[in-house]
Amino acid sequence: MTTVHEVLEVGSPEMHIAEGYLPWQHAAAWTAAAAPFVAHGVRSLTQAVRADPDAKLLVGAAGAFCFVLSALKIPSVSGSCSHPTGTGLGALLFRPPVMAALGTITLLFQALLLAHGGLTTLGANVFSMAVVGPWVAYGAYRLVRAATASAGEQTSLGAAVFCAAALGSLATYTMTSVQLALAFPDSASGFLGSFTKFAGIFSVTQIPLAVIEGLVTVVLVRLLCRVNPDQLRRLGVLPRRTAEASSADAAVATENKAG
Amino acid sequence: MPRTATTWLLIAAAALIAVLPLLIGSGSHLEEPFAGADAQARGAVAEIDRGYEPWFTAVYEPPSGEIESGIFALQAAIGAGIIGYYFGVVRTRSRLAQEGAVPPEAAPTETAEADSGSTER
Numbered sequence: 001m002t003t004v005h006e007v008l009e010v011g012s013p014e015m016h017i018a019e020g021y022l023p024w025q026h027a028a029a030w031t032a033a034a035a036p037f038v039a040h041g042v043r044s045l046t047q048a049v050r051a052d053p054d055a056k057l058l059v060g061a062a063g064a065f066c067f068v069l070s071a072l073k074i075p076s077v078s079g080s081c082s083h084p085t086g087t088g089l090g091a092l093l094f095r096p097p098v099m100a101a102l103g104t105i106t107l108l109f110q111a112l113l114l115a116h117g118g119l120t121t122l123g124a125n126v127f128s129m130a131v132v133g134p135w136v137a138y139g140a141y142r143l144v145r146a147a148t149a150s151a152g153e154q155t156s157l158g159a160a161v162f163c164a165a166a167l168g169s170l171a172t173y174t175m176t177s178v179q180l181a182l183a184f185p186d187s188a189s190g191f192l193g194s195f196t197k198f199a200g201i202f203s204v205t206q207i208p209l210a211v212i213e214g215l216v217t218v219v220l221v222r223l224l225c226r227v228n229p230d231q232l233r234r235l236g237v238l239p240r241r242t243a244e245a246s247s248a249d250a251a252v253a254t255e256n257k258a259g
Numbered sequence: 260m261p262r263t264a265t266t267w268l269l270i271a272a273a274a275l276i277a278v279l280p281l282l283i284g285s286g287s288h289l290e291e292p293f294a295g296a297d298a299q300a301r302g303a304v305a306e307i308d309r310g311y312e313p314w315f316t317a318v319y320e321p322p323s324g325e326i327e328s329g330i331f332a333l334q335a336a337i338g339a340g341i342i343g344y345y346f347g348v349v350r351t352r353s354r355l356a357q358e359g360a361v362p363p364e365a366a367p368t369e370t371a372e373a374d375s376g377s378t379e380r
Contacts, residue, residue, distance in 0.1 A: 019317045070334070079286035113321075218269055219266055219273075227349045228353070
């Protein structure tokens with residue numbers, strides 16, 4: 001007989017719900033909920049690549065970032081290990097739907113080859129990691145970007161990227177807690193009691209990891225700013241208007257020089 | 260602060276947060292420190308205890324911890340390889356552009372822009 005401890009034991013370190021550990025009704029419902037997001041994600045992915053073929057490499061890199069971070073198990077202050085999600089970067093660069101497609105690839109790899117997560121729980125895990133996480137990350141990014149618009153460009157971008165990646169990561173485990181609590185409500189305190197327990201246990205482990213994920217994502221965006229600012233301008237991550245203005249200025253300067 | 264220094268500081272901070280639990284011995288009170296299993300969770304959720312049979316098992320399970328860590332390493336390597344490839348391509352492209360080498364497929368208007376850019380520099 002399997003108990004909720006074991007659900008936690010198997011499910012918590014990977015942040016994903018293990019194979020067969022959601023009642024089939026729940027598994028089917030989450031699969032149905034996630035499917036349209038993934039379909040839409042695949043369409044936005046092809047559109048993004050078609051609209052800007054140069055973006056193809058960066059889309060690949062954003063997916064690869066999710067792949068790397070999901071493979072890294074990092075020790076936390078709670079004395080256990082967990083891994084970040086890496087979905088924030090792609091969400092803020094290409095908008096969340098693209099991450100629904102890329103995150104699903106990562107989850108599928110881990111479900112098929114590593115027995116982490118699972119096929120029956122793929123829908124639930126996709127919903128938390130590839131739908132909720134990216135959307136929360138994107139929302140946080142836009143909010144912080146707007147709130148810090150008066151600050152310097154580097155500061156504003158850094159703060160927004162950090163909040164996006166960290167909150168996206170936290171949102172993923174919060175959603176996992178909701179899914180587990182819905183499937184295993186506390187006999188006395190019901191869904192809320194169960195959710196508080198799951199979320200409370202996960203948060204100790206996940207908060208330091210979310211900070212790490214935020215810092216690492218900021219580092220990557222800083223590198224992107226340095227090596228490929230034009231791409232970021234096309235994606236709207238760096239302000240477009242000033243870029244055009246400065247290139248216009250440069251053109252005027254060369255004309256003046258020539259004339 | 261110079262930008263490179265800030266970047267290194269961010270990396271150091273991330274590494275510190277990852278290593279700190281090991282240094283302060285966060286796992287020393289546990290039977291199996293830093294295992295995947297969250298030992299602290301067990302006591303806390305004991306009340307929700309309920310019988311449940313998993314109704315589906317994994318299609319493939321790595322037969323040992325060694326093989327599992329190998330597949331994890333493969334996953335990280337594939338990802339890191341693609342990211343490294345991306346930065347390599349982009350850096351080379353921008354260096355070639357700086358040297359004024361115009362890619363043959365570039366349209367004439369782009370050529371003019373690239374030329375004016377290099378003159379400016």
